[in-house]
Amino acid sequence: MANILVIGASGTVGSELSRLLKSAGHGVARATSRAPKAPDQVQLNLANGEGLDVALAGRDAVFLLCPPGHTRQHEWLVPVIDRAKALGVPKLVLMTAMGANADEAAPLRMTERHLEASGLAYNIIRPNWFMQNFHTFWLQGIREHGKIFLPVGQAKGSFIDARDIASVAAVLLTSTQWDNRDFDLTGDQALDHDEVAVILSRVTGRNISFQDVTPEDMRPGLLAAGLPADYADFLLLILGFFKAGYSERVTDAVQTITGQTPRRFEAYAQDHRSHWLV
Secondary structure (H helix, E strand, O other): OOEEEEOOOOOHHHHHHHHHHHHOOOEEEEEEOOOOOOOOEEEOEOOOOEOHHHHHOOOOEEEEOOOOOOOOHHHHHHHHHHHHHHOOOOEEEEEOOOOHHHOOOOHHHHHHHHHHOOOOEEEEEEEOOEHHHHHOOOHHHHHHHOEEEEOOOOOEEOOEOHHHHHHHHHHHHOOOOOOOEEEEEOOOOOEEHHHHHHHHHHHHOOOOEEEEOOHHHHHHHHHHOOOOHHHHHHHHHHHHHHHOOOOOOOOOHHHHHHOOOOOOHHHHHHHOHHHHOO
Protein backbone atom coordinates (compact mmCIF):
# COMPACT_ATOMS: atom_id res chain seq x y z
CA MET A 1 0.00 0.00 0.00
CA ALA A 2 1.15 3.51 -0.80
CA ASN A 3 2.08 6.30 1.60
CA ILE A 4 0.50 9.48 0.19
CA LEU A 5 0.64 13.14 1.17
CA VAL A 6 -2.55 15.06 0.42
CA ILE A 7 -2.05 18.82 0.23
CA GLY A 8 -5.40 20.59 0.46
CA ALA A 9 -6.76 17.75 2.58
CA SER A 10 -9.40 19.89 4.27
CA GLY A 11 -10.87 21.09 0.98
CA THR A 12 -13.74 19.78 -1.10
CA VAL A 13 -11.60 17.45 -3.21
CA GLY A 14 -8.86 16.71 -0.70
CA SER A 15 -11.17 15.56 2.08
CA GLU A 16 -12.94 13.09 -0.20
CA LEU A 17 -9.63 11.95 -1.70
CA SER A 18 -8.23 11.26 1.76
CA ARG A 19 -11.31 9.22 2.62
CA LEU A 20 -11.07 7.18 -0.58
CA LEU A 21 -7.37 6.44 -0.14
CA LYS A 22 -7.82 5.39 3.49
CA SER A 23 -10.76 3.16 2.63
CA ALA A 24 -8.53 1.41 0.07
CA GLY A 25 -5.92 0.75 2.75
CA HIS A 26 -3.35 3.38 1.81
CA GLY A 27 -1.44 5.46 4.31
CA VAL A 28 -2.53 9.10 4.14
CA ALA A 29 -0.86 12.16 5.60
CA ARG A 30 -3.20 15.15 5.54
CA ALA A 31 -1.39 18.47 5.27
CA THR A 32 -2.69 21.31 7.42
CA SER A 33 -1.48 24.85 7.89
CA ARG A 34 -2.61 24.76 11.52
CA ALA A 35 -1.31 22.76 14.45
CA PRO A 36 -2.21 19.10 13.82
CA LYS A 37 -5.20 17.81 15.74
CA ALA A 38 -5.21 14.23 14.44
CA PRO A 39 -2.50 11.55 14.14
CA ASP A 40 -2.69 11.55 10.34
CA GLN A 41 -2.16 15.31 10.00
CA VAL A 42 1.16 16.98 9.22
CA GLN A 43 1.76 20.71 9.51
CA LEU A 44 2.76 22.46 6.29
CA ASN A 45 2.79 26.14 5.42
CA LEU A 46 2.88 26.51 1.64
CA ALA A 47 3.33 30.27 1.93
CA ASN A 48 6.82 29.97 3.39
CA GLY A 49 7.67 26.29 2.96
CA GLU A 50 7.77 25.60 6.69
CA GLY A 51 7.34 21.88 7.33
CA LEU A 52 7.70 20.95 3.67
CA ASP A 53 10.60 18.53 3.96
CA VAL A 54 9.05 16.69 6.89
CA ALA A 55 5.72 16.43 5.06
CA LEU A 56 7.33 15.07 1.89
CA ALA A 57 9.85 12.67 3.39
CA GLY A 58 9.18 9.02 2.62
CA ARG A 59 6.05 9.59 0.54
CA ASP A 60 5.22 7.42 -2.45
CA ALA A 61 3.07 10.10 -4.05
CA VAL A 62 1.79 13.63 -3.44
CA PHE A 63 -1.48 15.31 -4.35
CA LEU A 64 -0.94 19.02 -4.85
CA LEU A 65 -3.18 22.04 -5.33
CA CYS A 66 -3.04 25.69 -4.39
CA PRO A 67 -5.32 26.94 -1.60
CA PRO A 68 -8.07 29.23 -2.93
CA GLY A 69 -7.70 32.96 -2.72
CA HIS A 70 -4.30 33.24 -4.38
CA THR A 71 -3.54 34.34 -7.93
CA ARG A 72 0.24 33.73 -8.09
CA GLN A 73 -0.16 30.02 -7.59
CA HIS A 74 3.26 29.08 -9.02
CA GLU A 75 4.97 30.81 -6.09
CA TRP A 76 3.26 28.35 -3.75
CA LEU A 77 3.43 25.19 -5.89
CA VAL A 78 6.77 25.18 -7.71
CA PRO A 79 8.80 24.86 -4.46
CA VAL A 80 6.78 21.75 -3.57
CA ILE A 81 7.64 20.16 -6.91
CA ASP A 82 11.33 20.98 -6.49
CA ARG A 83 11.54 19.60 -2.96
CA ALA A 84 9.57 16.48 -3.92
CA LYS A 85 12.15 15.75 -6.60
CA ALA A 86 15.08 16.47 -4.29
CA LEU A 87 13.67 14.14 -1.62
CA GLY A 88 13.00 11.30 -4.05
CA VAL A 89 9.21 11.35 -4.11
CA PRO A 90 8.33 9.16 -7.13
CA LYS A 91 5.08 10.78 -8.26
CA LEU A 92 3.05 13.95 -8.01
CA VAL A 93 -0.53 14.61 -9.09
CA LEU A 94 -1.27 18.30 -9.62
CA MET A 95 -4.78 19.74 -9.77
CA THR A 96 -5.17 23.03 -11.63
CA ALA A 97 -8.31 24.04 -13.55
CA MET A 98 -9.81 23.49 -16.97
CA GLY A 99 -8.44 26.15 -19.26
CA ALA A 100 -5.25 26.65 -17.26
CA ASN A 101 -3.22 25.55 -20.29
CA ALA A 102 -4.72 28.23 -22.54
CA ASP A 103 -2.17 30.87 -21.52
CA GLU A 104 1.50 29.93 -21.20
CA ALA A 105 2.10 32.97 -18.96
CA ALA A 106 -0.62 32.05 -16.45
CA PRO A 107 0.70 31.02 -13.00
CA LEU A 108 -1.07 27.64 -13.05
CA ARG A 109 0.28 26.90 -16.53
CA MET A 110 3.79 27.80 -15.41
CA THR A 111 3.35 25.30 -12.58
CA GLU A 112 2.17 22.63 -15.00
CA ARG A 113 5.16 23.21 -17.26
CA HIS A 114 7.53 23.06 -14.29
CA LEU A 115 6.10 19.70 -13.25
CA GLU A 116 6.29 18.33 -16.79
CA ALA A 117 9.99 19.22 -16.94
CA SER A 118 10.81 18.01 -13.42
CA GLY A 119 11.56 14.40 -14.22
CA LEU A 120 8.97 13.22 -11.71
CA ALA A 121 6.25 10.84 -12.77
CA TYR A 122 3.19 13.05 -12.83
CA ASN A 123 -0.41 13.65 -13.75
CA ILE A 124 -2.15 16.97 -14.21
CA ILE A 125 -5.89 17.13 -13.73
CA ARG A 126 -7.88 20.17 -14.79
CA PRO A 127 -11.45 19.99 -13.47
CA ASN A 128 -14.24 22.18 -14.77
CA TRP A 129 -16.42 24.25 -12.41
CA PHE A 130 -17.47 22.25 -9.34
CA MET A 131 -21.10 21.36 -8.74
CA GLN A 132 -20.28 21.99 -5.09
CA ASN A 133 -20.02 25.74 -5.80
CA PHE A 134 -23.81 25.86 -5.68
CA HIS A 135 -23.88 24.97 -1.98
CA THR A 136 -20.75 26.96 -1.07
CA PHE A 137 -19.78 30.05 -3.07
CA TRP A 138 -23.20 30.67 -4.64
CA LEU A 139 -25.23 29.49 -1.64
CA GLN A 140 -26.19 32.82 -0.07
CA GLY A 141 -28.16 34.11 -3.06
CA ILE A 142 -29.99 30.81 -3.41
CA ARG A 143 -30.92 30.52 0.25
CA GLU A 144 -31.84 34.16 0.87
CA HIS A 145 -33.33 35.17 -2.48
CA GLY A 146 -34.00 31.97 -4.42
CA LYS A 147 -31.58 33.28 -7.06
CA ILE A 148 -28.36 32.17 -8.69
CA PHE A 149 -26.59 35.49 -9.28
CA LEU A 150 -23.78 35.11 -11.82
CA PRO A 151 -22.42 37.09 -14.82
CA VAL A 152 -22.52 34.15 -17.24
CA GLY A 153 -25.51 34.73 -19.54
CA GLN A 154 -26.90 31.62 -21.20
CA ALA A 155 -23.56 29.82 -21.49
CA LYS A 156 -23.40 26.17 -20.50
CA GLY A 157 -20.97 24.41 -18.20
CA SER A 158 -20.11 20.73 -17.93
CA PHE A 159 -20.09 20.94 -14.13
CA ILE A 160 -18.28 18.16 -12.28
CA ASP A 161 -18.93 16.71 -8.85
CA ALA A 162 -15.84 17.08 -6.65
CA ARG A 163 -16.30 13.48 -5.57
CA ASP A 164 -15.57 12.39 -9.13
CA ILE A 165 -12.42 14.52 -9.18
CA ALA A 166 -11.29 12.76 -6.00
CA SER A 167 -12.02 9.36 -7.54
CA VAL A 168 -9.82 10.21 -10.52
CA ALA A 169 -7.03 11.48 -8.29
CA ALA A 170 -7.15 8.33 -6.15
CA VAL A 171 -6.59 6.16 -9.23
CA LEU A 172 -3.78 8.33 -10.57
CA LEU A 173 -1.94 8.46 -7.24
CA THR A 174 -1.90 4.69 -6.87
CA SER A 175 -1.33 3.56 -10.46
CA THR A 176 1.31 4.00 -13.14
CA GLN A 177 -1.08 3.31 -16.02
CA TRP A 178 -1.70 6.97 -16.80
CA ASP A 179 1.69 8.42 -15.87
CA ASN A 180 2.89 11.65 -17.49
CA ARG A 181 -0.47 12.61 -18.95
CA ASP A 182 -2.87 15.48 -18.34
CA PHE A 183 -6.65 15.27 -18.25
CA ASP A 184 -9.50 17.79 -18.44
CA LEU A 185 -12.23 16.56 -16.10
CA THR A 186 -15.92 17.31 -16.67
CA GLY A 187 -19.34 15.92 -16.03
CA ASP A 188 -21.06 14.12 -18.89
CA GLN A 189 -23.57 16.88 -19.70
CA ALA A 190 -23.46 20.65 -20.13
CA LEU A 191 -26.13 22.79 -18.46
CA ASP A 192 -26.86 26.48 -18.44
CA HIS A 193 -27.84 28.12 -15.18
CA ASP A 194 -31.54 28.20 -16.02
CA GLU A 195 -31.39 24.41 -16.32
CA VAL A 196 -29.48 24.22 -13.02
CA ALA A 197 -32.18 26.35 -11.38
CA VAL A 198 -34.91 24.04 -12.66
CA ILE A 199 -33.16 21.04 -11.12
CA LEU A 200 -32.62 22.80 -7.79
CA SER A 201 -36.26 23.90 -7.76
CA ARG A 202 -37.47 20.38 -8.43
CA VAL A 203 -35.24 18.84 -5.78
CA THR A 204 -35.96 21.41 -3.05
CA GLY A 205 -39.56 22.28 -3.80
CA ARG A 206 -38.54 25.95 -3.84
CA ASN A 207 -38.84 28.45 -6.67
CA ILE A 208 -35.18 28.96 -7.60
CA SER A 209 -34.17 30.91 -10.71
CA PHE A 210 -31.07 32.28 -12.40
CA GLN A 211 -30.43 36.01 -12.69
CA ASP A 212 -27.68 37.26 -14.97
CA VAL A 213 -25.70 40.10 -13.40
CA THR A 214 -22.79 42.21 -14.53
CA PRO A 215 -19.25 41.68 -13.19
CA GLU A 216 -19.47 45.17 -11.75
CA ASP A 217 -22.56 44.18 -9.78
CA MET A 218 -20.96 40.99 -8.50
CA ARG A 219 -17.57 42.38 -7.45
CA PRO A 220 -18.71 44.25 -4.28
CA GLY A 221 -20.32 41.08 -2.97
CA LEU A 222 -17.11 39.12 -3.49
CA LEU A 223 -15.13 41.74 -1.62
CA ALA A 224 -17.72 41.83 1.17
CA ALA A 225 -17.35 38.05 1.48
CA GLY A 226 -13.69 38.56 2.27
CA LEU A 227 -12.03 37.74 -1.05
CA PRO A 228 -8.82 39.68 -1.78
CA ALA A 229 -9.31 42.20 -4.59
CA ASP A 230 -6.93 40.44 -6.98
CA TYR A 231 -8.66 37.12 -6.43
CA ALA A 232 -12.10 38.68 -6.90
CA ASP A 233 -10.90 40.08 -10.22
CA PHE A 234 -9.46 36.68 -11.16
CA LEU A 235 -12.78 35.00 -10.37
CA LEU A 236 -14.67 37.51 -12.50
CA LEU A 237 -12.17 36.96 -15.31
CA ILE A 238 -12.72 33.22 -15.41
CA LEU A 239 -16.49 33.69 -15.12
CA GLY A 240 -16.08 35.77 -18.26
CA PHE A 241 -14.47 32.77 -19.93
CA PHE A 242 -17.49 30.73 -18.83
CA LYS A 243 -19.80 33.28 -20.43
CA ALA A 244 -17.75 33.07 -23.64
CA GLY A 245 -18.49 29.34 -23.88
CA TYR A 246 -15.17 27.84 -22.78
CA SER A 247 -16.71 25.68 -20.04
CA GLU A 248 -19.19 23.79 -22.21
CA ARG A 249 -16.89 21.07 -23.52
CA VAL A 250 -17.49 17.53 -22.24
CA THR A 251 -14.70 14.97 -21.87
CA ASP A 252 -14.75 11.24 -21.09
CA ALA A 253 -11.77 11.32 -18.73
CA VAL A 254 -13.68 10.39 -15.55
CA GLN A 255 -15.21 7.35 -17.24
CA THR A 256 -11.91 6.37 -18.85
CA ILE A 257 -9.84 6.54 -15.66
CA THR A 258 -12.30 5.32 -13.03
CA GLY A 259 -14.60 3.13 -15.12
CA GLN A 260 -17.56 5.01 -13.62
CA THR A 261 -19.93 7.48 -15.27
CA PRO A 262 -19.65 10.95 -13.70
CA ARG A 263 -22.43 11.96 -11.35
CA ARG A 264 -25.14 14.06 -12.94
CA PHE A 265 -26.26 17.37 -11.48
CA GLU A 266 -29.56 15.88 -10.32
CA ALA A 267 -27.72 13.30 -8.18
CA TYR A 268 -25.49 15.99 -6.70
CA ALA A 269 -28.55 18.13 -5.91
CA GLN A 270 -30.35 15.26 -4.20
CA ASP A 271 -27.31 14.52 -2.05
CA HIS A 272 -26.96 18.16 -0.95
CA ARG A 273 -30.63 19.16 -0.84
CA SER A 274 -30.56 20.34 2.78
CA HIS A 275 -28.17 23.21 1.99
CA TRP A 276 -30.77 25.11 -0.06
CA LEU A 277 -33.71 24.69 2.31
CA VAL A 278 -34.72 27.65 4.47
